[in-house]
Structure formats: C-alpha cells, structure tokens
Amino acid sequence: MSETMNRWEISSFGLDKLSLATVSRPQPKAGEILVKIEAVSLNYRDTQVVENGMTATLAFPFTPASDMAGTVVAVGEGVTRFAIGERVISTYITNWIDGNPKTWAEMPTQGGPIQGMLAHYVATPAEWCVRAPKNLSPIEASTLPIAALTAWMALIELGHLHAGQTVVVQGTGGVSLFAVQLAAASGAKVIVTSSSDEKIAHAIKLGATHGINRTTTPEWQTAVLELTDGRGADHILEMAGGDNLRRSLQAVVPGGRVSIIGLLESDELRTPIMPLLGSRASIVAVAVGPRRALEDMVRMIEHHAIKPVIDATYSFAQLPEAFAHVYRGAFGKVVIDFDKA
Template sequence: MPKPGPREVMVKVSAVSLNYRDAAMLDGAMDVAPGDVLVPGSDMSGEVVAAGADTTRFKRGDAVISADTMNWIDGPAPPYETNSVPIIGRLAEYVCVHEEQLVSPPQSLTHAESSTLPVAGLTAWFAMVELARVRAGQTVVVQGTGGVSLFAVQFAAAHGARVIVVTSSADKIERAKALGAADGVDRQTTPDWDQAVLAMTGGLGAHQIVEMSGGDNVARSVQALALGGRISLVGLMGSTEMRAPIIPMLFKRAEIVAIGVGHRRAQEDMVAAIDRLGLKPVIDGTYSFEQVPDAIAHLRRGPFGKVVVTF
C-alpha cells in the first residue's frame, strides 16, 4: 500500500482507460523511466482515500481523474519537465499522485466513462477547441474511430461544425453519424479519400483535419485542406514520419500543428462542457483487472472508442 507524501493524495482506483501508448510501452517502442517493473496506464478515475501533508485541492472522499501533464497548468507551451517523464503507473488498485496532477471529473459520468478523458478526451478538446477554435460553418475531417477521433467528432459537432469521418467501414461511418458526423468516407473502398472530401465540399476542402496516421497520409490531408486550413497532427498509426508536398502547403497557407494532450485548465474546461452538453464517451470494451491481457489485445485490434479496465 503506497503512502502519500506532502501535497499528494492516495487514490483508490475505480477505472483505467487504455491508450495505444500503453501497448507501445509494453513493446519497448517508447522510453519509460528506468527500473525493473513497468506499470502501464496513465488515465484513471477514482476516489481519494488519504491525503498527505499540506494538501489543499482535494480531500478524502473526493472523486478525481488524472491530469496527464506534469506542471502544465495553463499557457501556450509546457515546461520542459512535462515531457521529460511519461505519466504511467496508474494501472493499480491504489496510487499516490501529486494534487496538481488531478482534476474533478464530470458529475454526469461514471468512473469508467471519466477515465477516458485525461488523454483521449483532452487531446481532441485541445486540438478542436483550445487551439483551433472550431466553430459553426467549418468543415472538419476526422480520421479513424478510436478514442481521440470519436471525441473530436463529438466536440466539433457540438460546436456546429460539419464533420466528415474517414474510416475503414460503412458500419463505422454509420456509428460515427450517430455521434454527430454528417458524412463519411470508407477508405477501404475509396483510398483517394482526399478527392472524396473535395467533392463533398464543392472543391473548397476542409477547414480542419485531425490527422491520425502520419506517413504518406499527410499528403492526402494537405490535398483535402481548404485555403488557410489546419491539420492537427495527433496520431502515428501508419508511420512515425510524415511526408507531404510543400508547394500545395504554401499555396493553401496550411498549418500543421502537433498535438500532445494539453494543460490542466483546458481539461477543466472540457469537464465543464461535458457536463453542460451531456456528452458521453464511447467505450468499446470493459474488462476486469484480471483481464488486462484481453484488454490489451482489444486495444491492438483497434477499438471503436475506448477500452477500459475496471476494479
């Protein structure tokens, strides 16, 4: 049983949402803190059961969710230490966390639902709302139907934008439409999805694109972009590199902005919006702690939404 230090609280974990980086860490594809034991998991929801000295933000009995960024409360750029150590070790029955790395969850969500917010939810919110200021009258292309993508669909639609989802099946398109998407492109049957987006927008293109693949797919995103449009670079499911033609980018005055989660203030804004709008995260599978290997396998298959482990 861990013991909270000064300004730390001990949280009894109720649910942990898995992210692709958890599998990547297990595969050795991402750097982690040195040591013999790797405890994955960064997204958690639970209840404070003990507080260390000088703790003021939370008390025993409070519901909390993790804040994935270290020492980045607000501002245009994170301090260096935010990215120096990965936030992991939450896949445990009890964890001790500094009080500054916790946020109150939405009152309208369960622990399982709230656990999906710190990475997937906040990444989508930071890309769509905090940085790009999505608004009515815009067209937004969202690639994929994983956790970040479906949050992006919901947030963009809630702000009045027309959302086009690019995914791998007609069934997923219909499920995305139920969340607020207006149109969809099946990239299996229409690999030139950028041309389909241009046709859907009368040749104007999309004002915003959530790029989830990387590699050569970035070139298609550039082609599908409207003049003055923005590409939010979130995923690297296809490649850790990106390739795109410079001349179309110059002509379109394109912006490519890398998104790596966000700060705590934006997370608190998102929580308030979720309560006000009544948005519900999409959970594709829920597993017990003993079923973590099955949950990881589900994650590798590519879920429609999130995979959650409950205690």
C-alpha cells in the same frame, strides 16, 4: 482497509512480462492524495511503453497506464485541493498547469516514466489530478486525460473551432470519436473517414454529418472536396502519417489547419513541398495539453452531457486481453473496470 494491494507490473520490456504482484498499499505524503482506483483507460501509447519504453526510461518493476478515475480516500499534509470522498481523474503531463510548457524534462508523463495507474491504490500529488465530470461514471471519466484532451486541444483550444466550420476526422479510435462529439457539440460539420461502413454509421449517430470509406475511396480527399462544394475542410485531424498527409493537404481549405495526432500507418510524414506551399495550411503537432485545459473540457462535457464511447470493458485480471484489444483496434476506448468480476 487492507495494508496490501494488487498491481500489474513488468520486470522488463514486453507484454508477455506482465504479472500481478501483491505489494504494500501506499500512504500519501505531504501534498499527495491516496486514490482508490475504479477504472483505467488504455491508450495505444500504453502498449508501446510496455513493449519498449517509447523513449521513456523506466524503473523496473514498472506499473503501466496513465489514465485513471477514482475516489480520494486519504489526503497528505497540506492538501486543500481535494477532500476525502471526491472523485478525480489523472492528468497525463505532470507539472503543466497552463500556458506554454516548460522543458519536457521538467514535466514527465504518467504511465512512463512515472509509475502508472494499474494498481488498486495510487498515491499521487494532488496537483496532478482534476475533479471528474459529475455526469460520467468512473469508466467513462477514465477515458478523458489523453484521448479527449487531445481532441479538445486540436479543435477547441488551439484550433478555435466555431459553428459552421467543417472538420475531417480520420478513423474511429478514442481521439477521433471524441473529436466527432466535441465538433458536433460546437456546431461544426464533421466528415469521418474509415475503412468500415458500420463504424461510419455509428460515427454518424454520434454527430458526424458524412462518412467516407477510405477502402472504396482511397483518394478520400476528392470526396471531401465534393462534400464541401470544392472549398475543403477547415480542420483535418491527421491520424495516419506517411503519404496520407498529401491527401490531407489537398482536402484542407486554403489557409486551414492540419493537426498531427497519430502516425498509425507510418512514423514519418511525407509530402511534396508544392502542395504544402499551395495549401498555405498550418500543420500543428498536438501532444495532449495542460491541466487548465482538462478542467475547461470537463465543464464542456458536463454542459453538453457528452458520453464517451466505450468499445469494451475488462476486469482487472483481464489486462492482457484488454491490451490485445487495443492492439487490434477499437471503436472508441478500452477500459479496465476495477469492480468487474
């Protein structure tokens, strides 16, 4: 095994600062595993960390990205959680094993402020990884740590979704499409909103029941009420922010649940107080989840043979192009395939 490796890093903020560096291959310390990275999934968060840190204090040179899948090639002293040859995926929020989180200062996140995964080898604490699903390739498995687990927390872990309920999923990004698949597998009815009829058609193939084009029907909440015979949806995944929250509150069943996941249109939430009081809705912020929940989700993905939606794969050398794809929007996930030429 070569004593050196390549990794992507930035010397200061900015996507234009990305550069390839040749560095020494790390060695696992006590409690760590050395993972040969096979795929890294990009999140919109990764672009913001590179651009401005996204509230994290970075140590330069900094290697971006949090979500990886790979194979254990060496273990440090005392490691019993994994053996050489096992396939693993990363967790996002470190040290959060289960239950309510400690203070966020005690649980830094991977890919900022902790050094990220865009390297051929990463030495990481064994406690910060879980076994990859047996039914997924590394490219597919790499998409799970943030996007899939966020959808899982919103609907299954915190939302207690059950068969027969109705879910509104806004958009067709990574979290949204995982929400479609998880909700459909749970026996729920899924309504997708999107500005693209083509993307709506694809989402219906994944298990959605109905689609609403929010360009031709900007007051999409009226369509939700029509589709539910005036009742409204039990769960709404709020991805836009701003004034869109008003529409979500009008579309949710009295006493239903609105999960705040994305702020794609605004970094604020705006609504008059009376619609909020009238809805009696629970508005809950969802920020990924603990390792135990990721392990539970992996078992469901294996049981239902759920396949993540990959919009495009790029080679390790094509990272700038992959980031550009994330910026312009994707149907599902954008992944760096380390084996791609």
